[in-house]
Structures are given as structure tokens and as C-alpha cells.
Amino acid sequence: MCSDLVSNFNQWREAFIPRAQETLLDSQLTGLLESVRFDDDVWNKANNQPEGILALEKYFNILVSDQQFSTGAEKLHTEAKAFNTIRNYGLSVDPEVLTAIWGIETQYGKIRGDHYVLDALASLASIKNSRQDFFEQNLLSALKIIHSDVVRPDQFKGSWAGAMGHTQFMPTTYLEFGLDIRNRKKIDIWENDPLDALASTANYLSKHNWKDNVPILSEILLPEGFDFLRANSGREETVAFWMSQGIEFVFEEVSLDLVTKIITPAGKDGPKFALFGNFNTILDYNPSRFYALAVGHLTNLLSGRRKLVSGWPFIDDYLNHSELKMVQERMVRKGYDTGGIDGLIGPKTIQSIQHYQKSRGLIPDGFPDRELFDAVISG
Numbered sequence: 001m002c003s004d005l006v007s008n009f010n011q012w013r014e015a016f017i018p019r020a021q022e023t024l025l026d027s028q029l030t031g032l033l034e035s036v037r038f039d040d041d042v043w044n045k046a047n048n049q050p051e052g053i054l055a056l057e058k059y060f061n062i063l064v065s066d067q068q069f070s071t072g073a074e075k076l077h078t079e080a081k082a083f084n085t086i087r088n089y090g091l092s093v094d095p096e097v098l099t100a101i102w103g104i105e106t107q108y109g110k111i112r113g114d115h116y117v118l119d120a121l122a123s124l125a126s127i128k129n130s131r132q133d134f135f136e137q138n139l140l141s142a143l144k145i146i147h148s149d150v151v152r153p154d155q156f157k158g159s160w161a162g163a164m165g166h167t168q169f170m171p172t173t174y175l176e177f178g179l180d181i182r183n184r185k186k187i188d189i190w191e192n193d194p195l196d197a198l199a200s201t202a203n204y205l206s207k208h209n210w211k212d213n214v215p216i217l218s219e220i221l222l223p224e225g226f227d228f229l230r231a232n233s234g235r236e237e238t239v240a241f242w243m244s245q246g247i248e249f250v251f252e253e254v255s256l257d258l259v260t261k262i263i264t265p266a267g268k269d270g271p272k273f274a275l276f277g278n279f280n281t282i283l284d285y286n287p288s289r290f291y292a293l294a295v296g297h298l299t300n301l302l303s304g305r306r307k308l309v310s311g312w313p314f315i316d317d318y319l320n321h322s323e324l325k326m327v328q329e330r331m332v333r334k335g336y337d338t339g340g341i342d343g344l345i346g347p348k349t350i351q352s353i354q355h356y357q358k359s360r361g362l363i364p365d366g367f368p369d370r371e372l373f374d375a376v377i378s379g
Helices: 002-024 027-035 040-047 056-063 066-078 080-088 095-106 117-125 132-147 171-177 195-206 239-244 277-285 289-302 321-333 347-359 370-378
Strands: 217-221 259-263 272-275
Touching (some): 002 040, 002 117, 002 132, 027 132, 056 289, 066 095, 080 195, 095 195, 095 289, 132 171, 171 195, 217 289, 239 259, 272 289, 321 370
Antiparallel strands (some): 217 272
């Protein structure tokens, strides 16, 4: 199988080089493509992700651990000068937000990736799928970065997906939003000093509708008898409205006139959250909802707010990807639109689950737990 992948890679590269020459108009840059190699480790990570368990608790325990919090609190102190530089530049993004992203992306620069970026991007670009164009464009951008001489090819390393530096910018994002905040004629997100990376992240957020002094999220407590169909629906109301419905905001300082929506990502037995506009900005940075929840919660912790007050569902209640795909398949047969059969919890899957749960007399919290699995498979 590996030989087939290498053969496909070589065929892709042969066809891609002429297109790259038309875009880059630099034979030296496109010459670098002749030396890129297929990285089978990248392919394995991209195509053989572990099935895992769909447990937000597990995700939180890793990304928002006590160690992440204590190290983040330390970085807020040691990098205070950098955060002041960013604020004085006119980028009004709280240090706690930037620190949370930094910690969750690379453990504060500790794990920045050891894959050669050109090899990783070329390997992913050679795979024919819906993201091929994305990786080809990032490969072209990576070649432009090398042309700028900010980093040598042998030091040009990142994650298996081609993300780079302290806060894991993709090459196209780096070229568009990277910030030379010290006017050094280079944007160095790879060096040990994280200032350029943090400033570039602040610049990205600022240009994606970040609102100063607005939280990312607040944990909430729902009143007894709450209609769960009002959650996970995208319905937006003011904090004052939700409070009038008996919802308690654990983040007590939140302004009453802010607009928010309610989600229950771990169902009726797990933590529930109110999401504010800045949550969408974090999703622009990384489209994973679990990621955005982790950033929001770690930001709250670093800002001095309390830990989660709600517990988590029993681990045995969670479904793995294969089981969720079985649920989606059965629900599609029953006429529900799950947005695909992919073993992922997207908005359409959640809403379909809610309506199915209601039809069976279950609490419609949208959570694919063991009770739902048994009902769908036997029903």
C-alpha cells in the first residue's frame, strides 16, 4: 500500500510543479518541490485517526488540565511585557485569551511539531479528497514563506497538518495575518520568543470580529423542566431573557444585554454553556467546537473565574465513532437529516437526535448516549 501511495505522490508532484511555476514564477522555489518526499507518518495520522470516545470530559481533562492552568498563569506573568506590547499596538484581545490558545495549541510552545512543513503539505495535497485544493494552496504559501528567508528549509517544521509556530498558523493564514510587531522586517513565529506568534494571533482574532470585554462562554445551570429544544438550536437571546427563563449564569459578571445561545454538548447530565459572539471567532481560528469550548473555559480559568460546577456523564454513556455512525444510518432511514453519516456530532445530527428523542418520550438534549443508541437500534 505504501508503494502505491508513493507512486500517487510522485504522479501528483509531476503534475503540480508546472502549475506551481505559473503561480510562483521562481524556478528556485519550484525546484524545492523536486526534493519533497512523501511522509507516510503524515498520511497515517490524516487517515487513521484513532476511533476514540466522543467524551468532552476527556478532551477537557487533557487541554484544560491543572498543569495547563498553572503553566498558563505563569506565562501571563512572564510574558506580561509581550502582552503589553500587543495591547499598545492597538490589538484589544485579552492576554488570557491568547494564553489559552497558546497553551491548547502547543502547550505554550513546548510542542510545535517536528514534521517538515513542505513534506507534510505535499503529502496531504497528493491525496485526492475535498481538502486537496486547501493543502495545495498552503503548499504554495509555504514556498513563499521560504522565499522570504524568515526561516531556513531545514528549520521549517510544524504539525503533521502543516500548522506552524507557537499558535499553529497554516501558511496561508501566516501570510495574511502574520504581524511583524517589532518592525524587524520578518514575522518569526518559530523562534523561542512567542511575541510575533501571539501578536499574529491577536491580529487574526481582531480581523475576525473579536469584541473586547465580551466573554467567549459562560457555564450555565438550567432550571427544572427546561425545554431542551430551545438549546442547540442556534436561537439567540439576551442574557436578560435567558435569566428570565430561570437560567443561571455561573459567570456572574456577564452583561445583561449581551446576546447568547445555549448548548448542551454533554447532554442533560453534563455542563451546559452560553456562547457569546467571540465563540464564533474562536471557531474561525479552529472550527472544532470542542476546541473552542476548551479555549473559552481555559480563558475563564485564567481570568480568575471558577471551575465547572456541573459534573460529567458516566464514561460508559458515550458512544464511539462507529456507534454514532450506526445511529446516523438508522436515523437517516427514518427520515431524519443528520448532515451526513460520518460519526461526528454536527448541528444537524444534534437537532435530529433532539427531535427523535422527543418522539420517543426521552429528554431531547441532543446527546448521543447509550440510551439513544439502544432506542434507535431497537426502534
